[in-house]
Amino acid sequence: MKFKSLMIIKAVVCLGFGPLLLFLPAQLLHLLGTSYGPGAALTAREYGAALMGNLMLTWFARNAEKSVSRKAIILHLFVYDGIALIFTLIIQLSGGLNILGWGIVFVYLFFTIGFGYLFVQENKST
Numbered sequence: 001m002k003f004k005s006l007m008i009i010k011a012v013v014c015l016g017f018g019p020l021l022l023f024l025p026a027q028l029l030h031l032l033g034t035s036y037g038p039g040a041a042l043t044a045r046e047y048g049a050a051l052m053g054n055l056m057l058t059w060f061a062r063n064a065e066k067s068v069s070r071k072a073i074i075l076h077l078f079v080y081d082g083i084a085l086i087f088t089l090i091i092q093l094s095g096g097l098n099i100l101g102w103g104i105v106f107v108y109l110f111f112t113i114g115f116g117y118l119f120v121q122e123n124k125s126t
Contacts, residue, residue, distance in 0.1 A: 013111075017051055018048050018049075018055055025040070032098060032104075033098030
């Protein structure tokens with residue numbers, strides 16, 4: 001997959017979930033089958049803010065030429081999505097989310113593989 005395509009897909013996913021987590025966290029967490037309280041509200045909204053930051057990064061950097069900065073962006077997104085994959089999978093396997101949680105796991109898996117592939121490709125060409 002090309003850098004620009006993956007960045008656009010990531011931006012669209014962030015646009016889809018970021019505002020939901022910021023403005024409708026109770027509804028989204030309920031849909032995922034998990035509880036909601038003050039701690040969940042804080043965590044969900046902070047995560048929504050992180051997704052909005054990733055949206056800005058992925059959208060405005062989508063046309064970045066090969067450079068040290070582009071490698072740093074790819075590494076950031078690979079590590080971010082890889083860590084999220086691990087912990088979402090742990091939560092899913094422990095029964096913390098309903099069947100819809102698997103969708104989140106697969107989204108993180110997709111981006112971890114995608115940015116991992118791009119990271120390897122970027123480092124091959126240097």
